[in-house]
Each structure stands twice: as C-alpha cells, then as structure tokens.
Amino acid sequence: METQPGDPAALGLLMYRAHQLARAKANQAARPTGIELQHAGVLTAVRDGKARSQRELGEALGIDKSTLVRIVDDLERRGLLRRERTPNDRRAYGILITAEGERSLREAGELFRGAMADLLVVLDAEQRGQLHELLSRFVAQERQERQERQER
Amino acid sequence: METQPGDPAALGLLMYRAHQLARAKANQAARPTGIELQHAGVLTAVRDGKARSQRELGEALGIDKSTLVRIVDDLERRGLLRRERTPNDRRAYGILITAEGERSLREAGELFRGAMADLLVVLDAEQRGQLHELLSRFVAQERQERQERQER
DNA sequence: TTGAGATCATCTCAGGTGAGACTTTCTCGG
DNA sequence: CCGAGAAAGTCTCACCTGAGATGATCTCAA
Numbered sequence A, B: 001m002e003t004q005p006g007d008p009a010a011l012g013l014l015m016y017r018a019h020q021l022a023r024a025k026a027n028q029a030a031r032p033t034g035i036e037l038q039h040a041g042v043l044t045a046v047r048d049g050k051a052r053s054q055r056e057l058g059e060a061l062g063i064d065k066s067t068l069v070r071i072v073d074d075l076e077r078r079g080l081l082r083r084e085r086t087p088n089d090r091r092a093y094g095i096l097i098t099a100e101g102e103r104s105l106r107e108a109g110e111l112f113r114g115a116m117a118d119l120l121v122v123l124d125a126e127q128r129g130q131l132h133e134l135l136s137r138f139v140a141q142e143r144q145e146r147q148e149r150q151e152r
Numbered sequence C: 001t002t003g004a005g006a007t008c009a010t011c012t013c014a015g016g017t018g019a020g021a022c023t024t025t026c027t028c029g030g
Numbered sequence D: 001c002c003g004a005g006a007a008a009g010t011c012t013c014a015c016c017t018g019a020g021a022t023g024a025t026c027t028c029a030a
Helices: A008-033 A037-047 A054-061 A065-077 A099-122 A125-151 B008-033 B037-047 B054-061 B065-077 B099-120 B125-151
Strands: A081-085 A093-097 B081-085 B093-097
Touching: A008 A037, A008 A099, A008 B008, A008 B037, A008 B099, A008 B125, A037 A054, A037 A065, A037 A081, A037 A093, A037 A099, A037 B008, A054 A065, A054 A093, A065 A081, A093 A099, A099 B008, A099 B125, A125 B008, A125 B099, A125 B125, B008 B037, B008 B099, B037 B054, B037 B065, B037 B081, B037 B093, B037 B099, B054 B065, B054 B093, B065 B081, B093 B099
Parallel strands: none
Antiparallel strands: A081 A093, B081 B093
C-alpha cells in the first residue's frame, strides 16, 4: 500500500483500509459476547443519551433507518434495551438501555477497547491524539454542511 | 460527534465515518462516468501494475474474491479491461487495462480527486501529510502480521 | 512419474443493506 | 377545526457481499 501523500484519492483508500482493519479486529475480539460493533455503537449512544429516537440514533452512527430497526429489534429481543412510547409524540419511541444492556456493553466495550489498543500500539500517545483530531475535523464538516442546508 | 481523544474505540467510529463520507462524495461526483470507487481502485491497481492476478488485486484493495470476479466481469463487459490467460499458469488470468479503460479512469479519477480535495480543504497541506502518514502506519501492520504469519 | 495438497478463479447460496412505499401521528397555515 | 404535508417507525424488495464448494491447474516430495 505505498501511496503518494499528495494524492487525495489515496487517503480515501487508507480510510477504507483502516476502518476495515479496525472493524475486523474489534468484532473478532468481542465475538464471545455476541455483540458486534453496530450493537455496541447503538448501546453506547443510548447509554450516553446522545440520541433519544431511532432516527437520531441512525444519524449519529451513520446507520440506515431500516438497518437500525433490525438492530434495535435484535437488542430488545435480547433484553439489552427497550423501546418505550414517548408521551408527547406517539410516533416516536424512546430507547432505553437496561441493566443487562449496560453490563453487556461494559464487557464488550472492554474487548473492543483492547483490540483497538492493540492496533494502536504502532502510534504513540501524541500521534493518536493527532489522528483523532484530524479525523474529527474531517468528519465534522458533514454535520456542518447538513446544518447549513437546513438553514436555507 | 464529540468523542474523547483518549478512547480508542472512538477512533474506530471516526475511521468509519471518514470513510463513509469520502466514499459518498466520491461516488456522487463520479456518477456521470458510471464508474464507482471500486471500479476505479481496480483499474488503478491494474494500470500501475500493482497486481497481476485477481487474487493480488483483491488483497491490495481489500475486496473479497467473489466480489472481485463480478467487478472484473463488469469492467470487461464495458471494455475497460480484459483478461488474458497467462502462459505459465493456466489457472490465473493476467488483467490488462485497455485504452478505453485508461481514458475512463483518467476522467473518473479527476472527479474523485476533485471530490476528495473538496473534503480536504478543512486540512492544510501539513495536516494532510500527517493524516496520510498516520493512517499508513496504522494500516501497514496488517500486512506485516500476514507476512510474519507466513514465515512461521 | 505420480499422487496429495495448495492455488486461482468461479459459482452458489445465505445473509446483510438501503431506497422507497406505507401507516400512524404530528404540525401548521388557512 | 381541517386538510396538506412532514416525520417516526416499519416493511418489502432488489441488490450487494462474503464464506464455502467446485473445477482446473500447479507444485513438490516420494
């Protein structure tokens, strides 16, 4: 994968490969818990109160609405979270994490973190911070764009 | 997408979102040419002689073998590349890009580069270099691992 | 030379994914 | 208050993807 730093297209491939590698390792590590990255992402967002409806959830995580229904179905079936009708908007559901969900999330989260930490040994602390900062800035523009579009 | 720089798991989500954003913009930009990122990746690798067989191609790009057969089928049908039996190994195909393929690739490549460049305006030249360097190092370990595994 | 096992490409099939239709509910201007 | 249009969630269907099976060919040791 020797690519020229000047070529913008090369960065795209690198992002893809990086994601691919991270996902593979993380899912592999957490296999015993039966929880995959998508599940953990949903559970985390719910636990941290980052999203109240399924729609917000999907948007925050970049998961399609149809796929999200299936994931929430799955997690609800396993008792890791539950839907609850909201009093003021009867179209929407409030999504709540259960105690069991918190437990599973902690367990799987440890494994994910471990796997990712393994991969990150090739970078020192400063470099990880840089990478985080650069990717955050890169990704942030999408949200900005969407906001601007709405304002018009 | 406010995440804590210290959390390794957060980096995984950022990688996913970054890839997602880049892919969406790039594919959207090149839609008129009928060429998607995967096609371009294959054509580029072939043009640059990075891979002689389909197997190597898939490995270089992180594309599954089955999927790759379909992509090559597609590109061959459109006359952008062709398979050619190799003289010394009649199992494998040599993959060659056609003149038309080079033309299409240049055209789509421009559009991809443009889209990616648009996204990269939020980073200055030095930061792009950093990002490239960091991701390269992160991704490189997979190849290393594989090599080490083979040596045993 | 031959037979066992590896390798390349292909095919098949089961499972995942997203766009769009649909239902119910909300919002808001008239 | 009412009707039009938007929004949340669900469902359907067509497409995409990857793991494993298959067939042809190669490699290599006996």
